Amino acid sequence: MKYIFIAPVHFMEINSTLSKGIQLKDNIRISNNKDFIENLFDTTEIYEWIGNVGYRELKNSTYIYAQGNTADLIEKHGEEWNYLNYCFYFLRESQSFLHDLWHVKDHSSYVRDGFIYVYDETDKNPVELQKASLSQVSSNKSGEVQKTIFSKEEINLAKELYQNSEAYNLSSSRNGGRYPTLNPFGTDLSRIERAEAFVFMARGESVLPLKLINYCTALECLFTSDAAEVSHKMAERASVLFGATKEERINYFKLIKAAYSIRSKLTHGQAVNQKIEKVLETTQSIDELLRKILNEDHQIFLASQEDFESFFNDLLLSREFG
Known part of the structure; x- marks a missing residue:
């Protein structure tokens, strides 16, 4: 047949x-x-x-x-x-x-x-x-x-x-x-695979703050390995890794901080009181940043936790900032 x-x-x-x-x-x-x-x-x-x-x-x-x-x-x-x-x-x-x-x-x-x-x-x-x-x-x-x-x-x-x-x-x-597995986020997935999963969920959400929650979690998958100072680590590490100039690094840092502020308010049950124009601009920019990150072949996201932390410590402490 x-x-x-x-x-x-x-x-x-x-x-x-x-x-x-x-x-x-x-x-x-x-x-x-x-x-x-x-x-x-x-x-x-x-x-x-x-x-x-x-x-x-x-x-x-x-x-x-x-x-x-x-x-x-x-x-x-x-x-x-x-x-x-x-x-x-x-x-x-x-x-x-x-x-x-x-x-x-x-x-x-x-x-x-x-x-x-x-x-x-x-x-x-x-x-x-x-x-x-x-x-x-x-x-x-x-x-x-x-x-x-x-x-x-x-x-x-x-x-x-x-x-x-x-x-x-x-x-x-x-x-x-019909349905995914009960826990698709086990240790067998890499940082990139977990981040992709949260981007996929974000794309299925039309409410902007809820979309941002998943985008921020995708960034956490990529840039953190523990629960300490999460928003600061994400903003700092993403900005130094992907910002080619001082201005770009500052913009990425502010962008991720703005996204995480919206995310934190919503997850803690508070009103998201930013103007819709700001929420829209932040969501659009985070989407573009994640596409940029996931399209570039950065092997550090596949490294062990120890090598991952050492890489960003070296990058932050040894880089000459202009």
């Missing part, structure tokens, strides 16, 4: 037609070709299963799809998984690519519903269709959900990141991909 997985990507536009699409990883592709959708609905019974709303969503969107033999899915993941699990697998992979796309450019594009259509390859009679849904709706650095236009070059940059990331492991999640 064969299968087709397909999921519309909301609030995403590509500025040229991709025909068969760009192959992202294995048999997973991204496309905006309406002819593929028309042919899919003309040659299968999928319309009877997902209806006019699903058809219109797919026809008028960028979409991620995969097609192949069901035997290959069973060989890769094991016989214990059903088609709903495989649908979640492809949805999670799509979500992972879109997170890698954030590294290229800020956006609020997301996948919500995905369909896997299983059919007999001899007569294309439908065997099964499963729908899986994810709950996260991404927002951009301003907390808004808006269409973002991408070029093929930007898609290919994200593709490189995506191909270097680990494939989603169905066995590592609960209920076959």
Whole structure:
């Protein structure tokens, strides 16, 4: 038997037609070709299963799809998984690519519903269709959900990141991909991996102070190894590592202090009384800073705790400040 997985990507536009699409990883592709959708609905019974709303969503969107033999899915993941699990697998992979796309450019594009259509390859009679849904709706650095236009070059940059990331492991999640593990933040994750997880959660939050909470926690993952003087350490270490000039270092220091002030008030149950313009500016700037940090290859974030502390002590005490 064969299968087709397909999921519309909301609030995403590509500025040229991709025909068969760009192959992202294995048999997973991204496309905006309406002819593929028309042919899919003309040659299968999928319309009877997902209806006019699903058809219109797919026809008028960028979409991620995969097609192949069901035997290959069973060989890769094991016989214990059903088609709903495989649908979640492809949805999670799509979500992972879109997170890698954030590294290229800020956006609020997301996948919500995905369909896997299983059919007999001899007569294309439908065997099964499963729908899986994810709950996260991404927002951009301003907390808004808006269409973002991408070029093929930007898609290919994200593709490189995506191909270097680990494939989603169905066995590592609960209920076959519906939910993550109860504790995904164990010691097996590096600082960068923990920070990425909190950035991912921040992008799913449209309330700016709540978005900032997760951004600040991402910075803590990267720049601290204990609970002492957290905000000062983050501001100091980030500013000396990424500020090329005295002015840049001062700006980064003030930025992180401002973000942490908002974060602290909210987590301690106090009113966030800063003007919305200040909260917005801080959130946007922290988003951009985290993208800069995570896009640069700093091996210190993979070092042991002892080497990590020694590195920043040496950097702070030996650097000539201009």
